[in-house]
Structures are given as structure tokens and as C-alpha cells.
Amino acid sequence: MNYTVRDLGGVREVELRGQLTFEANDDFRQIIEGMEKDGIAECVLNLGGLDFIDSAGLGLLVLANNAGHRASVQLKMKHPRGQVRDMIEISEFHTIIPCEF
């Protein structure tokens, strides 16, 4: 997985690319750490560039969401496509992390 971070006002957009699986663990934890420390109000995960997610990847989304709650950062997702969109719908992750389809 690759990612780019862009801050605009208090909103951070993290664009994820590639595959969100267990291998992305270290990178994703850095994203979470930044979210907790950098005093932002909202963090949007742009999933448009992501072409695969598995249950370990969903687990990372849960971690991010819980960290967001603790740090008062609103986590959101947007633009999942293909298999990623299917996974988010099947597991109803948009009910715990708001998602713009």
C-alpha cells in the first residue's frame, strides 16, 4: 500500500493506493498515529486508489476508527470501488465509519 496525506484546514485527506492487507500494517499505524497527534478535526480516507482489502485491512479501519474516537477525530471514508466497495457493503462498515460512495 502507498498513501499520500493532504491537510486542508482541520481536515486531513489520506489517499490510499494498492492493497489494504496485513502487509500495510506498519504504514497504516503511522497514519493512525498522525491522526492522533496532529490536532486535526476530521480525517477522510480516500479509498479510490485501493483495489483490494481483506479482513485484516478491515481490522485496520476498526483500529483507525477507535483511535479517532479517542482523539476526537471524525473518521470518514470515500469512493471505495470494486472489491473494496463490495467488502465495505457486505460488512456494513459504512454504518460505523461514514462513507461517501
Next chain:
Amino acid sequence: MTGASSEGGAAAPAAALAVGGQRVLIGHPRPPAVAVLRSALASVGVRAVDVALDADGLLARVGQGAPDLLVLHLGLLADNLDLIARLRAMNGMRDAPILVLGRFSGAGERQALMRAGATDLIPRPVTRPELAARLRVHLENRSLNRSLQEVIRSLQAYHTGAVQRMTLARDMQLDLLPTTEACGGLERRYAIRLDSHFESSSELGGDIWGARALDDHRFAVFLCDFTGHGVAAALNTFRLHALLTKIDLPGDDPAETLGAINGLLVGLLPESQFATMLYAVVDVRVGAVTYATAGAPKPIVGRPDGALEIGGSLGLPLGVSPKASYRNRHLDFPPGSFLFLFSDALFEARDWDGQLFGYEGVVDLVNGLDSDAELEGGPLRQLLERYFTTMPRPLADDLTALWISRRAEPLDGSG
């Protein structure tokens, strides 16, 4: 002499520590000449030195116990070149360093000695510090080899123990699944065929499935997949199994059942761990499957006319949120139908080129089954045989697959 001695001692305190307790055997025909060797050995910290004056004495000494290093004077090998081979054949001597000391007549003789099994040759004349240095290298080497062998032995012992423990744990995990007898009981009672496949990506897996009778016309079946695989995921399957057997679940209502299990797992599972699960109640009188899913793969139902229906699947995985609620869905399941349930490993696996197998691939596989697969060891077996012709083993994730088919209605209802 004193100066040389202290010089040797000061140069190698660490080596002396490593080689100090080692035992050296010298085979030398002239006792007075042994003094130089003794002194060289003493300078590297070796005190235990035995001396044999001839081949028989040497063999006798080695027979009492292999030394850590053997220094052999060339004189003992005159007309007796096979002495080295005989020494090598003795207990503990296969890897022991054998050094030959002497005035070698030429390359031919040196080659013959090495071929005969000598570890190294020390040509004379040689100064005492040089001799000490050569001896120390071989003693240290011996000591390191010994330690390495000990480490390897201890690792092997650990590995053997770990494998035994894993095998035991794996047997315990397999014991969580319905027995062949239990499946046979369900098959007879509900006129079904129930085939299952359970394959962990390592010794232990994070999948579990179960099936049980509810009443005369209904039975329940479930397939659950905890995130990850290996020991941690396997421990969660034991948790679930214990919950399912100890707690009175509303087993005939899939949505309520998932809700109840979710309530138990939330707070029990670590933050990033959860389970996907499908719980189904098969009613053979009504001819329907009622099921609910928690993030589980969509089930596939095949009908007697060959049509496939892919059941919907919506629901938060278990253990993520206490607020999760689940819905029941219904699929027609007349005689002659089949229900195919599987964990995500089946379609998330990648072939040799890294291409995802994909859910569509599973549908194609089901569509392509021979119509007489029922006779040839069952459709699940045929499906997996075809699957594994292109998919490499072991899979990256645990695979569980269940195939439940209802027998076609007999043509003559009166029997």
C-alpha cells in the same frame, strides 16, 4: 621463553577462555620434542595434554575418549598412512581436528595426507608463536563448532516439542468440528448430503463450522471465520465453541443468534480482531433456508433446474460494535437444491501469477461442475480438485467449505 609465553597468554585471553578446558592428544615418537608442543598449548591455555608414542598407544588413548584436537607427528604415519582413516572411524573423531606436524617431502605427500583425512598440516620448521597460533585457530574452531552443534541440538529439541504441541492443539481444534457420525446422523434425518472441507493455512486456523439438529424438519449450520490465522485466531475459535455450547442461543432465529453471539464477543476480542459468520437454518419441510450474515461471503444456492442464486450478505462482523443488528434472509431450497458456504480464502486466494481467484471464479467453478458430480465423491470434492489445479498450496488463509445438497424428490412418492 618467559617473554614469549607471556606474549602468547596476553594475546589471547578470550581464546584461552574458550579453549582452556579442551583436551589435546599428541602422537609423537620422540618424547623430548613434545615439550615445544606442550609449551605452545600452555600458552593458549590448554593444560590437559596426553601423549602417545606410537600408533597403538594413540588408538588406545582415542578409544578411551576422543580428544578435542589431535596433533600427529609425521613419523607415526610412516608406512601407516591409513592410521588417519582408522582414527576418523573412531567414536567422536569424525569432525575432530587432526593436525599433522612434520617435514613434508613435497606436494604429493601433502595431498595424500589431506586425502587421508588430515584437517590441516603444520610444516616444520615452525616457530613456537606460529605453532601456538595455528593450534589456537583449530581449538577455537572446534569450540565454536561444538557450541553451534549444541545450539542446533537445542533448536531441534525445541522444534520437535513445538511440533508435538501443535499437533495436539490441531487435534483439539479438529475436535471442535462435527464428527463424521454427527454429519451422517443429519444426512439420514433430513435426507441431505453434507460435505465439508477444513484446511488451515498453518497448523492451526481461525475458521470453525458447526451443524446441529433443531427439530424434525429443521437443522442449523454455521461457518465462522476469525480475522487472521494461526494460533491467535485459533484461540478465538475455541472461545466461540465454548460460548456456543455453554449459552442458550435462540438457535432457530439466525439474526437473533448472530446478535447474541456479537453481544458476547464485543469486549472479549482484542480491538482489531473480529469474526465473519453465516448462520443458517435449513427447513426441509418448507423447502427454505433462512440465514443471517455478519460480514460473511455470500452463499450460493443451486436449484434442480441448474439455476444458481447468490444470496445477499450484509452485516457488521461479530465483535466490532455492540450496536450491530442482523437481518434474516430467505432462499428457496426445494429437494434437489444445494447450498454452498465457504470462507473468503476461497476467492481471496491468488494463483501462481498473483491473480486473485475472485468470487466470480467460484461461481464459474460451481457452474462448471459435472452433472454426475454427486456420484463421483461429491460436488465439493470435484470443485476443490479443480480449484487446486490452478491454486498453489498452502493457501494464505484458512479455508472452510460446506456443501449441503437435498436429495431429489423420489419420482414415485408412494415409495
